[in-house]
Amino acid sequence: MKLTRRKLAASLISAGALAAQQTPTAAPAPAPADSDLKTARDRLAANAAALSATAIPLATEPAFQFKA
Amino acid sequence: MAAIGIDTFFAPLAELNARLKEREFSAEDLARAVSERLQQLGPRYNALALGLHQEAVRQAKDVDKELKRQRYRGLLQGIPYGVKDLLAYAGQPTTWGAKPYAAQVFDYNAAVIEKLSGAGAVLAGKLSMVELAGGGGYRLPSASLTGPGLNPWDRTRWSGGSSSGSAAAVAAGLVPFAIGSETSGSIVTPASYCGVTALRPTYGLVSRYGAMALSWTLDKLGPFARSAEDCGVILQAIAGKDGRDPGSAGKSFYYTPQYARPLKELRVGYAPADFAEWAEPATRPAFEAAMGVLKASGVQMMETKLPDFPYGAALSTILAGEMGSIFEPLISSGKVDELADRPQIAGLKASLELPAKEYLKAMRIRRLIQEAVARMFGTVDVLVAPGRAGIASKIDQPLDRGASGPQPKDAGFRPIIQMGNLAGLPALVLPCGFVEGMPVALQVVGAPYSENTLLALGRDFQAKTDWHKKRPPM
Numbered sequence: 001m002k003l004t005r006r007k008l009a010a011s012l013i014s015a016g017a018l019a020a021q022q023t024p025t026a027a028p029a030p031a032p033a034d035s036d037l038k039t040a041r042d043r044l045a046a047n048a049a050a051l052s053a054t055a056i057p058l059a060t061e062p063a064f065q066f067k068a
Numbered sequence: 069m070a071a072i073g074i075d076t077f078f079a080p081l082a083e084l085n086a087r088l089k090e091r092e093f094s095a096e097d098l099a100r101a102v103s104e105r106l107q108q109l110g111p112r113y114n115a116l117a118l119g120l121h122q123e124a125v126r127q128a129k130d131v132d133k134e135l136k137r138q139r140y141r142g143l144l145q146g147i148p149y150g151v152k153d154l155l156a157y158a159g160q161p162t163t164w165g166a167k168p169y170a171a172q173v174f175d176y177n178a179a180v181i182e183k184l185s186g187a188g189a190v191l192a193g194k195l196s197m198v199e200l201a202g203g204g205g206y207r208l209p210s211a212s213l214t215g216p217g218l219n220p221w222d223r224t225r226w227s228g229g230s231s232s233g234s235a236a237a238v239a240a241g242l243v244p245f246a247i248g249s250e251t252s253g254s255i256v257t258p259a260s261y262c263g264v265t266a267l268r269p270t271y272g273l274v275s276r277y278g279a280m281a282l283s284w285t286l287d288k289l290g291p292f293a294r295s296a297e298d299c300g301v302i303l304q305a306i307a308g309k310d311g312r313d314p315g316s317a318g319k320s321f322y323y324t325p326q327y328a329r330p331l332k333e334l335r336v337g338y339a340p341a342d343f344a345e346w347a348e349p350a351t352r353p354a355f356e357a358a359m360g361v362l363k364a365s366g367v368q369m370m371e372t373k374l375p376d377f378p379y380g381a382a383l384s385t386i387l388a389g390e391m392g393s394i395f396e397p398l399i400s401s402g403k404v405d406e407l408a409d410r411p412q413i414a415g416l417k418a419s420l421e422l423p424a425k426e427y428l429k430a431m432r433i434r435r436l437i438q439e440a441v442a443r444m445f446g447t448v449d450v451l452v453a454p455g456r457a458g459i460a461s462k463i464d465q466p467l468d469r470g471a472s473g474p475q476p477k478d479a480g481f482r483p484i485i486q487m488g489n490l491a492g493l494p495a496l497v498l499p500c501g502f503v504e505g506m507p508v509a510l511q512v513v514g515a516p517y518s519e520n521t522l523l524a525l526g527r528d529f530q531a532k533t534d535w536h537k538k539r540p541p542m
Contacts, residue, residue: 036414040205044388044418044426050381051429054436062431063285063438 072101077241078539081143081298084244088135088146095135095146095190099128102148103192106242109542110193113223113240114215115233117153118161118194124148127190134188143301145188150243152234153194154201154280155289157181164280165212165230166199168403178278179313180247180289180306187305192243195233199407201254202230203282203391204415209463211409216463219262220540221506225460228258231292235262238292239540245293245302249279251286252383253485256511259292259497260455263507265526265536266292267299270516271492272317274303275310283390284315285431286383286489295536296496296526300325303519321519328524329449331365336512336525337372337448339480346480348458351508354501355454358510358533361500362452365528372448375440379483382430382437383490389427392419411468434490441491445515450525453481455497455509488513496522499535507535 072093076084088095103121110116131146156162156174163170181191196214198206209216209226217232219225220240227236231248235258238246248255250268259266267290274289281287291302300323307321343355363369398404399416407413461467488495495513502508510529514522530536 036411037417039411040414040418041421043205043384043415044422047378047381047385047388047430048423048426050378051385051426051433054378054433056429056432056436060432060435062428063434 072097074241077102077105078294078537079244080294081147081244081301084147085143085145089140095128095131096125098146099124099148099190099192102243106150106193106237109240109242110233110237113218113220113227113236114212115196115217115227115236115240115242116193117163117165117196117214117233120157120160120191120193124190124192127185131188131190141188142305144184144305146190147244148190148192149184150193150195150234150237150246151178151181151191152197152231152246152248154197154249155181155194155247156278157191157194160194162194163213164200165197165214167213167406167408168398170213174278176278179275179310181278183306183308189305195237195246197232198230199409199412200395201249201251201280201282202412203387203395204412204419205468206409206412207466207468208409209467211407211412213408217258218463219460219506221263222460224462225506226261226463228261228460230254231258234292235259235264235266238262238264238294240542241539245291245298247289247306248292249287249289250489251282251387252489255290255292256455256485256495256497260509260511261460261507263499263509263535263538264292265295265299265499265530266290266497267303267519267522268488268495269303269307269519270317270494272315273307273319273321273517273519275308275313275316277310277312281394283387285390286387295530296498296523297530299496300519300523319517323520323523325520325524325527328520331367331525331528334367334450334521334525335370335448336362336367337370337451338453339373339478340371341476341478341480342453342482345476345478346457346482347454351454351458351503354503354508355510358500359452361529361532364532365525367525370448372444372451374481374483374487375437375444377433377437377440377487379437379486379490382433383486385422385426385430386434388419388422389430391416392422396420437487438491441487441493442515449514449518449521451481451484451513453484453511453513455511459503459506459508484511484513492516494519494522496526498526498529499538500533501535502538507538
């Protein structure tokens with residue numbers, strides 16, 4: 001098959017474009033929301049750890065309905 | 069009619085009311101002047117959520133008819149005011165400071181607005197706030213539909229949150245008084261940063277009907293005003309039983325500081341570490357001078373320690389549990405992502421993962437806290453601490469930054485805001501000086517329903533100082 005320079009260029013461009021499409025892109029950096037969510041979860045866990053350090057008598061009922 | 073000059077915008081309630089009764093100016097004149105000032109200058113501080121000029125003029129005309137017939141309702145009659153934009157006002161947007169609720173309109177009025185209307189006060193506008201009153205935990209002052217609250221003393225600094233607009237509007241003389249709310253620090257912080265007097269009432273004393281719920285067991289509504297005296301007058305008007313609020317204590321409040329215990333009998337607890345170690349170095353002389361004024365009033369100053377509890381963890385856990393339930397539809401629908409502050413969005417999302425046992429554990433510890441605090445108030449009558457340890461931060465400064473440098477070993481009263489809110493205690497914020505041109509304040513905290521004691525102490529303090537009368541540069 002005889003290739004003209006025009007056909008050769010066109011095939012190279014389309015091949016390049018296809019290759020570019022197929023090249024796996026780097027995974028996106030974690031969105032800020034992900035790290036924020038981890039921070040929020042860590043905060044809940046830290047609170048739970050802090051609460052665990054307090055001894056609660058068995059008879060202590062929760063403060064609801066809350067009244068000052 | 070006399071012209072309404074700048075002094076009028078900073079006048080106390082009794083003076084304004086007397087001038088109205090003497091027909092120095094009409095309620096309509098005052099409402100027009102205040103609402104125009106609020107419309108004009110409110111945006112300068114990002115303090116205005118919604119101007120209500122026409123409604124204010126209409127209400128004021130009704131007040132004038134009453135005054136003409138000498139039908140007097142008390143010191144609030146004809147006085148314009150503003151409310152934090154978490155209170156429902158029929159037919160007008162109530163945004164809760166948050167984009168997902170920007171078009172929200174209720175068909176009824178909040179109980180506090182009903183009561184103030186009954187006292188003849190004139191609603192001039194709704195004031196800006198941190199979105200959802202800060203629920204979820206926000207990183208930046210910009211966490212608001214109206215942008216960061218700018219401090220009238222220095223617009224590069226924050227006005228505090230979450231009642232940002234209420235504090236800024238009173239400080240700048242845009243309204244004679246305002247209503248704000250506190251779940252954990254949302255009255256104390258902005259009042260301290262803006263240099264205005266404010267009162268966080270005992271839990272249940274003021275109805276929250278028509279107010280956005282962030283935490284059923286922590287939320288409270290209270291006044292920002294020119295003085296302790298004015299706070300007492302306003303609290304008397306807004307307190308009282310309300311069957312529509314399940315948290316209502318069923319109690320009224322009568323402002324009678326003259327019947328409070330003599331100051332020389334008052335035992336005032338304080339922690340030296342708060343003033344000598346935790347307070348930022350530049351603020352210490354101001355706090356020291358303020359404590360000197362308190363001592364000079366004859367009170368008995370006593371070094372005191374707070375009962376040892378994980379206050380911050382208990383409060384955060386209870387708040388997470390309740391706000392998660394309240395805002396579950398917002399969070400589950402994904403509309404939470406429309407909020408302005410990413411950490412706040414994350415905090416709200418994470419709240420749905422809180423185990424029930426953690427919430428209940430925190431509520432059981434809260435019971436222990438209430439009992440321990442009650443015992444403490446057997447040995448002291450009032451606690452005093454800095455409102456905040458320093459001046460207002462810059463508006464671009466993250467609020468969740470960790471402390472730098474070594475921390476004092478003695479915790480002092482550092483968790484007093486969390487403790488006070490967990491136990492439902494009242495607190496009065498008293499401006500007590502300036503540092504680098506910015507206000508600092510004391511907070512005095514008492515046992516439940518001790519508002520008259522706090523107000524009597526505040527009134528005496530303000531009779532000897534003029535920090536609460538200072539005006540920011542305009």
